[in-house]
Amino acid sequence: MRHLLTLELIEQVAKAGSIRQAAENMNITSSALNRRIQAFEEELGTPIFERLPRGVRLNPAGELLVQHIRAQRADLARVRSQIADLSGVRRGHVSIVCSQALTPFFLPAQIAAYRARHPGVDFTVRVRDRAAAERELSNFSADLALVFEPVYMADFEILHSVRQPVYAVMSAEHPLAAKPDLRLRDCLDWPHVLPAPQYGVRYLLDNALRNASRPLDPVVECDSFEFMRHYVLYEAAISFQISIGLIGAHARGLAFRPLPERDVPAGHLMLGQLRNRTLPVASAKFAQLLVEELDKLAPNA
Amino acid sequence: MRHLLTLELIEQVAKAGSIRQAAENMNITSSALNRRIQAFEEELGTPIFERLPRGVRLNPAGELLVQHIRAQRADLARVRSQIADLSGVRRGHVSIVCSQALTPFFLPAQIAAYRARHPGVDFTVRVRDRAAAERELSNFSADLALVFEPVYMADFEILHSVRQPVYAVMSAEHPLAAKPDLRLRDCLDWPHVLPAPQYGVRYLLDNALRNASRPLDPVVECDSFEFMRHYVLYEAAISFQISIGLIGAHARGLAFRPLPERDVPAGHLMLGQLRNRTLPVASAKFAQLLVEELDKLAPNA
């Protein structure tokens, strides 16, 4: 959009940290860019960049402005999507950021189902830990976030929430696979494979054992749940995940058993968006679909 | 703001209903304006105006776009206000639309109190009936609405609500001024002076008497509450208003007595804004002040 060019340039300068660098990226000369910025600051009545010896940085006013710029672009995209919607065929784009647990089964199935009804809509899916996911919402670089145990930033607006107890995951031949009343301490008798601390499952386990005599002592700590699911097939170890990522897993020789909530409280898988933002048509409809399907999955809060 | 010029022109054309007319208003030639619009439609990929023999009119896509333009301008104003707020002194503008009951006492007092603390903030106050008030919120032509018995449009977000029983208003010498247990039917024995049907007080009275044997039979129907307050000093008639507009009125020879709620249910005076909108700093702070003061006035819901 032509009329937002200056704003886009400002955003680029903020990202690059230098006028010359940004000018390079946008294929104009630094002088032209410099003058645009000066003209804009003149018009606004206040500088938006601090001039540093090695470049520029946004000042607080600039931070506010850049947030506005992102909101503008996102809202324009929404308007275009609504206009496209008027003319019959639904087109559009949905950008969603999610926790790893959603990648093996749930999200692919939902996106495919949605695309079967609206082939004109395409998707961007990014896997991020819970902190990064919320950051991407604030950036307007994602429309929706489907995150396990989000960190509750102020501008994360919850659209739906489902309880997700923590499951112990092991090989189907593992002795614990058949034990009645599986407890967390039983699992800790065996080598255990844990997600890195930035993940929600780990957070819940850490909390559960904060005052316990037996600390966690992972033989493998890693940031891939797929890795962990496969690892327990090679060593008689225990891993931990939430159920939504385990659908269909027993077909691959895995067993998974819920941990009692008196040992590890259930976490919450939450669908959210940036507070007060109006989503594009496609994203809003997809969010609606997700809410329905999540509700079917676990009708409790 | 330079970069929004095209958008502003589009809005002007929409308002004027003709390119030539809008061009005149904005001091450019119609050809220049015409080409800007064509270029914009080209860029957007769809027309935004219907071409009619006597001018142009927004098509649905254009309606969406104009709403976006208004939102964009309002949000930019918010950003500027927040930036101004960074630099210490609060400056800004508050645009509020209200029911007539607020004009004699409450709103002047609140605005003066706010301006005593923040002299850099100026105000626009417009008196509108409850339907028009909500329309002005949607337009972004008002930040806040303080309305008696709003019509509950979907995008009216309630910030605060206070109960406001209906009072009978009469001359201090009127026989009913001293009657214990004043009932609505007592009032109807006398000539009565009523607000026009679009006002909340009238709406409540109409509802209360829908199935009654005695219909309303106003000797004067009018759209000025000030007129009605003064009229009852000249004829031994009864009028009806809510208490917030009557503060200080007994000093002027008026008496006012609450009607029991079994006769006329209390209405609600509501402070609201456009749903999901982030208000400029000054407006948000003023809204906060209003909430506190309304709450002091009547701590019940």
Add this chain to the structure above:
DNA sequence: CCAGTGCGCTGCGCGGAATGCAGCACGGTG
């Protein structure tokens, strides 16, 4: 200590985009 580097910024001359002017076709009006 002093070139070297990368930065923001500015004077200058040019090219293209936006403007204004005049005029076209069209449709409703009286």
Add this chain to the structure above:
DNA sequence: CACCGTGCTGCATTCCGCGCAGCGCACTGG
């Protein structure tokens, strides 16, 4: 039928924004 007001377009002009080259500055590293 003439007449008006509309959206739209060809053409000359103007002027805004661009790239080029170069300045002064602050930091860096040999």
